[in-house]
Amino acid sequence: MMQPFRTAEGGRIDRSHRVRFSFDGQAYSGYAGDTLASALLANDVCLIGRSFKYHRPRGIMSAGSEEPNALVTIDRGAGRIAPNLRATSVELYDGLKACSQNRFPSLRFDIGALAGLAAPLLPPGFIYKSFMWPPSFWKRLYEPAIRRTAGLGRTPAEADPDRYLNQYAHCDILIIGGGAAGLAAALGASATGARVILCDEQAELGGGLLDEPNVTIDGWPAPDWVREAIGTLNGSVTLLPRTTAFGWYPNTMIGLTERLTDHLGEPGSQRPRERLWQVRAERVVLATGAIERPLVFPGNDRPGIMLAGAARTYLHRYGVKVGKRVVVATAGDSAYRAATDLHMAGVAIAGIVDRRPAGDSEAIQSARALGIPIHNGMTISSTEGRNRVHSAKLSNGTDIIPCDTILMSGGWTPSVHLFSQSRGALVFDAASGTYLPSQDAVGACAGVFDLSTSLRDGTAAFGGEPRSFAVLGVPAMAPSEPPVATVPHRGAFVDFQNDVTTKDLAIAADEGFVSIEHVKRYTTAGMATDQGKTSNLNALTAIAGLTGQGIEHTGLTTFRPPYTPVTFGALAGPVRGDLFAPIRLPPIATPGAVQEDAGTWKRARCFPNAKETIAAAVARECLAVRNDAGMLDASTLGKIAVEGPDAAAFLSRIYTDDFTKLEPGQCRYAVMLGEDGFIRDDGIVARLAPDRFHVTTTTGGAAYVLHHMEDYRQTEFFAMRVWLTSVTEQWAVIAIQGPRAAEVLALFIPDIDLGTMPHMAVRAGHIGDVPIQLFRVSFTGETGFEINLPPDHAQRVWDTLRQRDVTPFGTDAMHVLCAEKGHIVIGQETDGTVTPDDVGLGWTIRGTDCIGKRSLSLPDLKRHDRKQLVGLLPADPAVVLEEGAQVTVAPSARDGLSGPSVGARNAQSVGHVTSSHCSPTLNRGFALALLAAGRSRIGTQLSVAGPDGGIPVTVTAPVFLEKTADRPKPSPRRTQEPLLPLADQPAPVVRPCDSVQLATLAPITRLSIRAGPAAGTAIGLALGVLLPTVPCRSVMTPNRAALWLGPDEWLIVAPESASELAALARKAVGDHPASIIDVSHRSQTLEIAGPCAAWCLNAFCALDLDLTAFPVGMCTRTLLGAAEIVLWRIVAEVFHVDVARSLMPYVRACLEEARLEFVDVEVVSSRPK
Amino acid sequence: MLLIPCPWCGPRPENEFRYGGQANLTRPAASADDAARGAYLYLRDNPRGRHQERWRHRHGCGRFFNCVRDTVTDRIASTSKIGSL
């Protein structure tokens, strides 16, 4: 296969490695090392796509990521279709399939190009102007039509089969750009011993040096100097080619995407496609170079019209001649190098059209010496050619030069996108007429275009001694003249990607748009994925000319991230599927149960038998509780240990009740208010000892309640001596309810007399051999107990009770049973605007100054017509009302209670249904509702909105079951039954890997110590391990450790039994206030070890884990993905990850995912090292 | 992601923290009138620029602390332990 525009030799392509590819179904071949653009040019493919708005034919304008025209779709099979890729950035691989975009039916004959004829009808702001009226047309006509024609490319419909990774990284210096200045900066930085990362968006580091085989640096041809520099940097600097720095975020967090497989013919199923780097850098050095500006002349967008520098890149890096007969149009000297280099390669240069008067720099003299005709003081006034340019007409009006290529050079714009994103100050440089970063930039990005100066500045970027390099072979060039604010030719393209012409800018100026930010939005210049890379300064120059306000007074628009488009896959990273969010499972496995989400947990809704419907299962479960015995896994309820001498006083502020008179061993239902007097949560407060309370919260409210309590403990009632410790996962809870509950429990509980244990009491004892805290509480109105026990034993107790025909019930039945008794459910009957009195809980307010009590006397909270909780009974008992449905009064039934009348003929809402169920006990539907002045409506008839009109209901008190008769009390059992044995846990399968190992450690005793300094010292001495006072540090002895977790919080890890250790600590503190709580079962420990352990953790954990930042012995709570963990460095390459047991599967899966790339390396042993 | 200097633990990524609202609110006594109560509940500063606010190092040391943050630039001028200046 021919590659007619390929040079005979030269370039950095591998000519021994031919690569086949297709474009729009046509087969071509290129070489390894080509981009799609260079390979297409080599094959004389000049027409690549159609423009966005006018469907004009477009070719390749650049050789880099600034390309606005040559956007293609790459098809790698199902789910792997990537639209809008720049052909100039797509690396060629064998079998690559590319398609053009935005054309129908074909690229050469495109119907949409008719839009070009209709261009006068598509002025800036045409959407606002054309589609204003009537509004109904928007939905039916305008919007679908606009949506059909808008946008480029198509997105795949299938799920993305690729994997994506994330990496948090920290460094002292991040160098963005691996050209001359960037490499020199890396050389300078690496000498300082700093942590340095250098990234570059291209496949090969070197930037513009790769285009300069005839330039030598210290005697090396420039590309070879690059190779030597990389060799020096390897090992001391993290070098990231194919990695785009796309965004600058607060506190110097830089987003990078590293492309790992897009350049491979066989991406494989396991290798991740991209890695998102979130780099926190002390310093950033921008070595992002500069982008050449197009010249603004009519017809400047035809295929075959290209930037002059790009032509040099294609020649020197890819061995491609961009044309046979070339006109060079320029406003500076650098384009002369393109002319002479192409001439030397055998390309005819038909002329150089230079806007400026004749000059005599070395670059110009070289061109002149070669006999290239130079037209000074002239520009191009128009071009001809349909699918490729074939002539250029000069501004003298007479000369028409036939050609197949026009190279243009309007000067160079420093790439300040990232600096602008950082909100750094851009300074207008009058000499170059461009905006420059005020700091942090080197090389062309800083406006330095001389190679040896760039190299020297780079090495000195960090205050070090500047190092000079001997640079030979770059002809001397006059500095570029600044762009001049002029009224441009009408109809020349400024923003090629968004199809914005000088005419559009003129219309905007005529219509009074002066601010560059307004012009950008009105005309779309500089918007979308291009972010004005080639267009920004030209648009600015034009607007400055049109408004007469000068370039420096016009200003730049703000550049937005991303610099180049970022895939959704990279942004989502591994946070998909099972890792999208942690799924927390309760300690009791309930196979066959229907599950629901409750907060972050999965809970069993009900337990249908074979062929049983959900409704039937719920009914059966409810009746089992009412008539026999049922059990619920209530482990997900939040539990907080509240300890200290002032615990009772503290809780009397937090909850509405007065707990100072609660006796040890007693419990009480408790309601928590916000300062505004509205109910936030409810639960049970149990006093275990004078200074020790156990508080339960709702499942979904657990985290909030602890946060709320901590807020008051730390910032309002800070003088109180009290501590809060979450023990949610320390205890599994089995709630057993029903007339047979006491009888069946008595079979297994030897040391608590269930017959005499009063309602609302708590006792310590055993079930079988397992220590428990037993609560006698009920949310169903039936006799009820809640067994709090170590989670490891929950399954065997559950299974034992199951064998005694205790019926498992789920949350659905729980809700029915609660509602039958009129018990509120937080989040169902409450919504943040409900007071205790509204739901009949005014009696719970017995404290003297609880939080929110004062607000209850605000006028609005005392209004007689507030919504109040009532019951509703549908006239038809078979009807179950819709939760959330409006409750209405008929117009005729207006009673003056319903507030101001609106639309007197219509029924008016007086409230809504909050809970609605079918009661199997009552054998009918019933509901709870919040109704305005609801209590005064009891006995009246109302209507509830239903799908077929109003449903008649009767308002009742919110209690549907009368108090259940006292059940016969069981006599204490003399003979005890054994529990089922403890089942073995299957060990997780671990794939071996030397780089990083993962292991779950055996259970060990953990005590949470909360204490002041005196008690802390006493405990430390008693336990033989001093409690560290330095934040985030641990003290380790051969068999114990104390970890600092907060200024009055430590974790003790030790081999003894928890009770033994706690007794020792309690004895040591004496009269000093302290809280010592066994949290051994709350969490489990994962050990991650090996040279890549820190790297794997950093896939999900944002902390700096370098040994200097996170030394051996450091410990802290932090996040791993969405899970809170305690991270502790035992030795340099071994970390312990302490994680709540319900989050262990998630954390393990996260670390397994991070580990996969290392495991893979060893499994796929054929991969070269 | 902001980097927030916890007065105890040092600079940490934003996702470890939970915002705690405006700082230095004084909880009025129960005897204060309804207007004072209403203002305490519902009226907050909304400055353009420096804002005194509270954060909690929720997934860290658990401490509430005071913070001065510029609402325009998101720059944090200082953080301090509750009760200290």
Ligand SMILES: [Zn+2]
């Ligand atoms: Zn902290």
